[in-house]
Amino acid sequence: MKALFVPLVVVAAAMFVYAPIAIANAPYESTMLLVQKVFYFHFPAWIAVTAGLVTCGVASAVYLFKGSARADRIGAASAELVVIFALFGIVSGSLWARKAWGVWWQWDARLTMAFLLELIFCGYLLVRKFGGPGAEKLAAAMGIFGAATAPFVYKSVDWWRTVHPKTSVMTSLTSTPGGTIMWGVVWFCAGAFLLLYVALLIARMRLQDLRAQIDQLYLAAED
Amino acid sequence: MFVRTALLVLKKDVAIELRSYEILSTTLFFAVACVAIFSFAFVKEGQAAEDAAAGILWIAIAFSGTLALGRTFERERYGETLKALLLAPAPRPAIYLGKLLGIVALMFATEVLLVPMVAFLFNAALFGRPLLMTLLLLLGTTGYAAVGTLFAAMLVRARTRDVLLPILLYPITIPVIIAGVRGTSALLEPTPDEALVVLWISLLAFFDVVFVTLSLWTFEPLMTE
Numbered sequence: 001m002k003a004l005f006v007p008l009v010v011v012a013a014a015m016f017v018y019a020p021i022a023i024a025n026a027p028y029e030s031t032m033l034l035v036q037k038v039f040y041f042h043f044p045a046w047i048a049v050t051a052g053l054v055t056c057g058v059a060s061a062v063y064l065f066k067g068s069a070r071a072d073r074i075g076a077a078s079a080e081l082v083v084i085f086a087l088f089g090i091v092s093g094s095l096w097a098r099k100a101w102g103v104w105w106q107w108d109a110r111l112t113m114a115f116l117l118e119l120i121f122c123g124y125l126l127v128r129k130f131g132g133p134g135a136e137k138l139a140a141a142m143g144i145f146g147a148a149t150a151p152f153v154y155k156s157v158d159w160w161r162t163v164h165p166k167t168s169v170m171t172s173l174t175s176t177p178g179g180t181i182m183w184g185v186v187w188f189c190a191g192a193f194l195l196l197y198v199a200l201l202i203a204r205m206r207l208q209d210l211r212a213q214i215d216q217l218y219l220a221a222e223d
Numbered sequence: 224m225f226v227r228t229a230l231l232v233l234k235k236d237v238a239i240e241l242r243s244y245e246i247l248s249t250t251l252f253f254a255v256a257c258v259a260i261f262s263f264a265f266v267k268e269g270q271a272a273e274d275a276a277a278g279i280l281w282i283a284i285a286f287s288g289t290l291a292l293g294r295t296f297e298r299e300r301y302g303e304t305l306k307a308l309l310l311a312p313a314p315r316p317a318i319y320l321g322k323l324l325g326i327v328a329l330m331f332a333t334e335v336l337l338v339p340m341v342a343f344l345f346n347a348a349l350f351g352r353p354l355l356m357t358l359l360l361l362l363g364t365t366g367y368a369a370v371g372t373l374f375a376a377m378l379v380r381a382r383t384r385d386v387l388l389p390i391l392l393y394p395i396t397i398p399v400i401i402a403g404v405r406g407t408s409a410l411l412e413p414t415p416d417e418a419l420v421v422l423w424i425s426l427l428a429f430f431d432v433v434f435v436t437l438s439l440w441t442f443e444p445l446m447t448e
Contacts, residue, residue: 064441064444064445065444112401116394116397116398119393119394120394120395123390123391123394126387126390127387127390127391130383130386130387131381131383131387132380132381132382132383133380134380134381135381137377137444137445138374138377138378138381138387138391138445140445141373141374141377141441141445142391142395144437144441145370145395145434145437146395148433148437149395149398
């Protein structure tokens with residue numbers, strides 16, 4: 001894992017350097033024009049959130065049933081990254097909403113669920129910090145429930161009629177000329193975000209490993 | 224064996240509660256106080272804001288539910304009886320189910336008094352479709368209590384349980400509250416949109432299945448030290 005870190009950071013950095021150029025060169029979307037460019041970072045941020053969610057849910061379940069400390073660290077690191085990327089997604093979405101709908105925030109189903117997701121994972125981090133002994137298990141339960149509610153975030157758009165441009169942007173991207181280039185840029189950015197996610201995950205896990213080692217050393221020194 | 228254990232745990236909780244009515248009376252009083260506070264916020268010139276009744280009802284249910292959950296497990300902790308229950312040679316999910324049924328019974332008993340009060344104070348037609356309203360309340364309470372019972376049980380060991388329970392419980396159960404509030408307010412329309420209410424009820428049933436399954440699945444490892 002450690003050996004992967006440096007190459008990952010280099011590739012992710014190179015992709016993030018190239019991303020603005022690719023985004024600037026991509027053709028304009030037919031109805032939203034310049035504003036739609038937010039999409040190139042907004043959507044990948046939520047892809048990273050999804051990756052974090054799935055990782056956190058699976059890692060929490062593995063920790064709970066198998067008791068592996070490594071799974072617990074993966075879960076904790078993922079939860080931190082979910083909070084960060086979701087915050088980025090909410091902020092970028094808010095900027096986009098200001099231009100597209102004229103308001104910063106709309107109590108639309110998907111926005112509400114995104115807000116809830118952020119709350120759930122802040123709760124996860126709070127429990128870990130202030131739960132006292134055995135807090136890891138409580139946090140793991142929170143991780144499992146949080147990940148289980150995630151599909152609702154995605155499906156909520158279909159259940160409730162909303163203004164969120166899930167269908168409109170996606171289909172108009174495909175139908176406008178140059179749509180394939182635009183999708184290419186979107187997935188390029190998504191790749192960059194995912195690499196960044198993995199790099200940060202490794203960094204946070206390493207930090208937690210070191211923390212655990214320090215605790216061990218303190219315990220050993222006290223004996 | 225499984226159902227019998229669950230019913231025995233339920234019977235134990237009901238018997239303790241019927242001795243003192245401690246949780247029921249305090250929870251009910253708290254719910255009434257909640258309704259009073261929210262009515263000051265939402266009533267203007269003697270008229271309640273539109274849709275306020277549905278929101279106030281579910282806020283009172285959720286807040287008083289937290290109180291009931293906290294007290295129920297505080298009682299178990301105080302007597303160290305939860306440990307004894309877990310040591311019993313019985314399937315752990317059955318113990319969870321018994322506690323869940325107890326909490327649902329307690330919350331539903333509160334609602335039996337709370338709903339007429341909200342209907343009376345806000346002139347809300349909560350009894351126009353009694354069957355749909357009962358289904359909404361029952362399914363909503365079950366979903367809320369399913370997560371609540373699991374979290375309250377696992378927080379028994381934590382030092383900061385009083386603070387952590389609402390922090391963990393509210394974000395997870397908000398989908399249930401949304402469905403409950405929207406379903407109730409659809410019922411309160413001058414001409415209730417029954418199809419919409421049924422949609423919210425089926426959504427609640429779906430959430431219930433998800434939450435109860437997850438809780439039954441994770442209860443055992445969560446309660447094992």
